[in-house]
Amino acid sequence: MVLSLSGVRKSYTTTEGTIEILSGIDLDIAASESVALTGESGSGKSTLLHLAAGLDHPDSGLVLMGGQDIASFDDRERARYRRTQVGIVFQQFNLIPSLNVAANISFHAKLAERYDPIWEATLTKELGLRPYLARYPEQLSGGQQQRVAIGRTLAARPPLILADEPTGNLDEATGDTVLDLMLSLARSAGSALLLVTHSSRLADRLDRKVVLRSGRIAG
Numbered sequence: 001m002v003l004s005l006s007g008v009r010k011s012y013t014t015t016e017g018t019i020e021i022l023s024g025i026d027l028d029i030a031a032s033e034s035v036a037l038t039g040e041s042g043s044g045k046s047t048l049l050h051l052a053a054g055l056d057h058p059d060s061g062l063v064l065m066g067g068q069d070i071a072s073f074d075d076r077e078r079a080r081y082r083r084t085q086v087g088i089v090f091q092q093f094n095l096i097p098s099l100n101v102a103a104n105i106s107f108h109a110k111l112a113e114r115y116d117p118i119w120e121a122t123l124t125k126e127l128g129l130r131p132y133l134a135r136y137p138e139q140l141s142g143g144q145q146q147r148v149a150i151g152r153t154l155a156a157r158p159p160l161i162l163a164d165e166p167t168g169n170l171d172e173a174t175g176d177t178v179l180d181l182m183l184s185l186a187r188s189a190g191s192a193l194l195l196v197t198h199s200s201r202l203a204d205r206l207d208r209k210v211v212l213r214s215g216r217i218a219g
């Protein structure tokens with residue numbers, strides 16, 4: 001398994017008290033498998049992705065990545081994990097403003113020591129980014145920036161891609177096109193994909209759909 005969550009629980013404490021958001025999550029994702037994660041707003045989808053990314057810790061339960069317990073990693077191992085094993089595409093593009101498009105795309109691939117100019121040329125062509133390689137993020141539209149963010153993640157060919165409503169800032173038609181592209185390119189890269197999406201049309205194109213409801217994974 002690329003990712004395996006078992007018995008994962010997570011609560012948040014605020015001034016209003018403590019609420020349990022995840023109440024025993026069991027989820028396995030195999031190599032190259034694509035899984036759509038849906039659920040009502042506030043059901044804990046982003047919380048689950050943060051745990052899978054090693055950005056936060058569960059209260060109890062296990063998050064295994066390639067069979068390894070990420071809670072057991074020290075800071076160096078966790079940084080290495082984020083650099084090489086997992087790619088994250090969130091709604092905020094988080095491009096590096098001082099780097100042009102070409103450099104933004106190769107940045108993570110180089111960090112992960114998986115820089116491959118031929119794959120990168122394929123990505124920039126498929127994503128329609130060839131005309132913009134010398135531009136800086138602020139000189140791009142939202143849709144173009146999102147395609148750069150996706151290209152950057154795919155360029156590193158991570159074993160697992162976590163995508164949290166990655167096209168939430170785009171209009172529906174553009175968002176669907178970009179997600180379609182991300183799905184087919186993730187397949188080419190051999191990356192597993194856990195994608196939070198509201199588009200049932202898109203969810204249908206993934207290998208499997210799971211729903212987060214009352215803190216648990218249903219169907």
Ligand code: ADP
Binds near residue numbers: 012044
């Ligand atoms: P989703 O992504 O499915 O919309 P989230 O995982 O973002 O849901 O949030 C689940 C619930 O946890 C929401 O009720 C949200 O308000 C709450 N929550 C998320 N993060 C925090 C936090 N850091 N502190 C307190 N409550 C939080």
Ligand code: MG
Binds near residue numbers: 045047
């Ligand atoms: Mg969310």
